[in-house]
Amino acid sequence: MTPEIIIALSIFVLAFVSFIINKIPSGLTAVIAALVMTATGIITPSEFVSSFGTDTVIMVASCIILGNAMFETGAANTVGEFLISRSSKTENRLLMVLILVSGILSAFLSNTAVVAMFIPLLAATSAKSGGAITQKDTYMAVGIASVVGGVCTLAGSTPQMVAQGILTASDGVRTLTFWELGKIGVPMLVLLVLYYEIIGEPIQRRIFRDDGHKLTEAEVFHHVDKPKSKQIIMLVLLIACVIGFSTGILTLGLVAACAAAICMITGCISFERAFETMDWNTVMMLAGATAISAGLNNSGLIHFAAGGITQAFGGDSASPVILLSVILVLCSVLSNFMSNTASTAALVPLSISVAQGLSVDPIPFVIAVIIGSNLAFSTPISTPPITMTMTAGYRFKDYTIVGGLFNLLSLIVACILIPILYPF
Numbered sequence: 001m002t003p004e005i006i007i008a009l010s011i012f013v014l015a016f017v018s019f020i021i022n023k024i025p026s027g028l029t030a031v032i033a034a035l036v037m038t039a040t041g042i043i044t045p046s047e048f049v050s051s052f053g054t055d056t057v058i059m060v061a062s063c064i065i066l067g068n069a070m071f072e073t074g075a076a077n078t079v080g081e082f083l084i085s086r087s088s089k090t091e092n093r094l095l096m097v098l099i100l101v102s103g104i105l106s107a108f109l110s111n112t113a114v115v116a117m118f119i120p121l122l123a124a125t126s127a128k129s130g131g132a133i134t135q136k137d138t139y140m141a142v143g144i145a146s147v148v149g150g151v152c153t154l155a156g157s158t159p160q161m162v163a164q165g166i167l168t169a170s171d172g173v174r175t176l177t178f179w180e181l182g183k184i185g186v187p188m189l190v191l192l193v194l195y196y197e198i199i200g201e202p203i204q205r206r207i208f209r210d211d212g213h214k215l216t217e218a219e220v221f222h223h224v225d226k227p228k229s230k231q232i233i234m235l236v237l238l239i240a241c242v243i244g245f246s247t248g249i250l251t252l253g254l255v256a257a258c259a260a261a262i263c264m265i266t267g268c269i270s271f272e273r274a275f276e277t278m279d280w281n282t283v284m285m286l287a288g289a290t291a292i293s294a295g296l297n298n299s300g301l302i303h304f305a306a307g308g309i310t311q312a313f314g315g316d317s318a319s320p321v322i323l324l325s326v327i328l329v330l331c332s333v334l335s336n337f338m339s340n341t342a343s344t345a346a347l348v349p350l351s352i353s354v355a356q357g358l359s360v361d362p363i364p365f366v367i368a369v370i371i372g373s374n375l376a377f378s379t380p381i382s383t384p385p386i387t388m389t390m391t392a393g394y395r396f397k398d399y400t401i402v403g404g405l406f407n408l409l410s411l412i413v414a415c416i417l418i419p420i421l422y423p424f
Helices: 003-021 026-039 045-050 055-072 075-085 091-106 111-128 135-150 158-168 182-207 228-247 252-265 271-276 280-299 301-312 320-335 340-357 363-374 384-392 396-421
Strands: none
Touching: 003 026, 003 280, 003 301, 003 340, 026 045, 026 280, 026 340, 045 280, 055 075, 055 111, 055 158, 055 228, 055 252, 055 271, 055 280, 075 228, 091 111, 091 135, 091 182, 111 135, 111 384, 135 182, 135 363, 135 384, 135 396, 158 280, 158 340, 158 363, 182 363, 182 396, 228 252, 252 271, 280 301, 280 340, 301 320, 301 340, 320 340, 320 363, 320 396, 340 363, 363 396
């Protein structure tokens, strides 16, 4: 190994350990690692600075403003409560509605924010059901559905945004379109509905029986009235963004930035509030990950590691399907114990190099990383939407039983579908 590879590897390993320990915010870890790479000459100062101004970073920051404005105006709560209030009060029917609604909303809003919205709504539903529905009946399903739904679009969750940023900075590789992930995300959401209908709900009924906190009416979530005009503006903006993302007339970042600007101009969210509620950790993580990726590539570490993996599975005659499956499973395992954003940042450059070494399209491999990083339901520490559901009183093993079984099933289906839906 060259000195550059050793330096880059050392920086990456230290950052990786920091991501796992999680004592320092992941965004700060990523930026510090990028700064060290700059100081050691692995990347240039211009490469470091430019990572903060990519179209993907602009899109992410703008979408965060849009999502926060949806909640500030009460538009998100209005939509969620409307749908829940019109669903059946039986556990099975409610679960199906919740999975579909939270999954669809998470395709366009922050999946973490969607779960944050549904928790008080479900607490109220639990109290009003007279004990027929408990928090444990619904929270985990909503958490998993929000993660799966987030896979359906480019803006659904952070891992694909990180991947898009890396693709933008990579030579000879195209970027993802807004709806491209839906080819695998939608089947996964359908699979989740079938899983809970056939397997998940019966398992929950057995292991959560008489084991849920029954809320009183005094604990029910109370609403604060918001101007209906602002809610209408937000819903129109959301639809306009979907149209803009789909047409490709402007870049994704410009479309989202225009919508975010209109949010502030119309008073749906103030300029000050937009910055107060900005998820700076995600923005810093995305920018830092892009710079780190450039450093790993510049040093030759990615090419070196990709060559080792390829040789381990047959060298030049290695099967792309087998290597894709290995990367998919590896990413899922890592994401169950650390930030899925961090695992995406680590494995996207590697997957691109592996694909190029096999002279095949890197996009299926990148999509395998994105899907694998999101398919992490076996532990409560995998992703923020899953972690938030712990307030229902689940035990660690509850996630392993209910979420882990779907985790395994979804990985098997993904290994089959990705090579078919995204040919090499």
